[in-house]
Amino acid sequence: MPELPEVEVVRRGLDQLVVGRRIDSVEVLHPRAIRRHEAGAADFIARLTGRSIEGARRRGKYLWLPVGEDALLAHLGMSGQLTVGPADAPLSPHVRVRMTFADGGPDLRFTDQRTFGHVLVSPDGAGLPSVIAHIAPDPLEDAFDIGWLTARLRARRTGIKRALLDQSLVSGVGNIYADEALWRVKLHYARATDRLRAGQVAGLMEAVGDVFAEALKDGGTSFDSLYVNVNGESGYFERSLNVYGREGEPCPRCGALIRRDPFMNRSSYTCPVCQPRPRNGRW
Numbered sequence: 001m002p003e004l005p006e007v008e009v010v011r012r013g014l015d016q017l018v019v020g021r022r023i024d025s026v027e028v029l030h031p032r033a034i035r036r037h038e039a040g041a042a043d044f045i046a047r048l049t050g051r052s053i054e055g056a057r058r059r060g061k062y063l064w065l066p067v068g069e070d071a072l073l074a075h076l077g078m079s080g081q082l083t084v085g086p087a088d089a090p091l092s093p094h095v096r097v098r099m100t101f102a103d104g105g106p107d108l109r110f111t112d113q114r115t116f117g118h119v120l121v122s123p124d125g126a127g128l129p130s131v132i133a134h135i136a137p138d139p140l141e142d143a144f145d146i147g148w149l150t151a152r153l154r155a156r157r158t159g160i161k162r163a164l165l166d167q168s169l170v171s172g173v174g175n176i177y178a179d180e181a182l183w184r185v186k187l188h189y190a191r192a193t194d195r196l197r198a199g200q201v202a203g204l205m206e207a208v209g210d211v212f213a214e215a216l217k218d219g220g221t222s223f224d225s226l227y228v229n230v231n232g233e234s235g236y237f238e239r240s241l242n243v244y245g246r247e248g249e250p251c252p253r254c255g256a257l258i259r260r261d262p263f264m265n266r267s268s269y270t271c272p273v274c275q276p277r278p279r280n281g282r283w
Contacts, residue, residue, distance in 0.1 A: 060171025
């Protein structure tokens with residue numbers, strides 16, 4: 001699933017290519033794509049047609065395009081793509097929503113092969129859509145508060161990676177970047193949050209920010225064709241990953257072989273020397 005860097009890459013592209021343009025037409029080509037727009041396809045189309053896109057914003061893995069006081073909100077899910085290209089280009093069979101613009105230029109398409117993603121219009125959501133107001137600020141936002149996060153982490157009795165993936169604590173961090181940041185600060189994913197010192201939390205979040213910045217520079221992480229930017233191009237941060245997906249390869253820091261453990265129906269990758277597992281999950 002695209003994580004914060006991938007969604008931010010898409011947001012930046014939309015900011016350059018669709019902001020300031022007036023929507024001329026909207027087509028809903030698959031009802032599942034707008035399943036969370038409870039008023040249905042006709043209302044979705046009516047709320048967007050003839051309105052201008054006034055910005056491109058993001059919180060965590062969600063992005064939205066303000067249209068007046070409302071917002072077109074998107075979550076890419078496992079395979080969602082927002083691409084901007086020639087309006088006369090053939091439609092892929094996986095295009096779910098298409099928007100054309102009054103200037104006759106490139107159109108905007110929401111493509112989703114697995115249909116796990118969705119788009120909706122959030123009334124009065126231009127500043128922050130109400131449906132995502134419960135999601136915590138992400139590490140790249142001015143609203144992010146390391147003191148608040150530290151207090152919340154220390155009040156919980158859970159593993160640090162579980163906490164990093166909890167979008168009510170910190171948004172935008174997924175499996176890939178959690179593993180990469182934890183490796184950088186030599187913390188095992190099972191390390192108990194209530195045993196972390198304030199300096200460790202600060203160091204971990206600094207590592208998260210560094211990983212995000214490096215991934216953004218490389219256009220995000222693409223393991224297959226399902227993640228692309230708005231121009232349809234893949235990212236290259238996968239080449240720079242230190243542990244994620246590197247089972248059996250030597251740790252870049254100490255040379256020990258990277259191990260993979262089952263974790264929450266997915267996997268965690270760690271160096272057994274740099275990131276020793278805590279006894280009973282706690283130390």
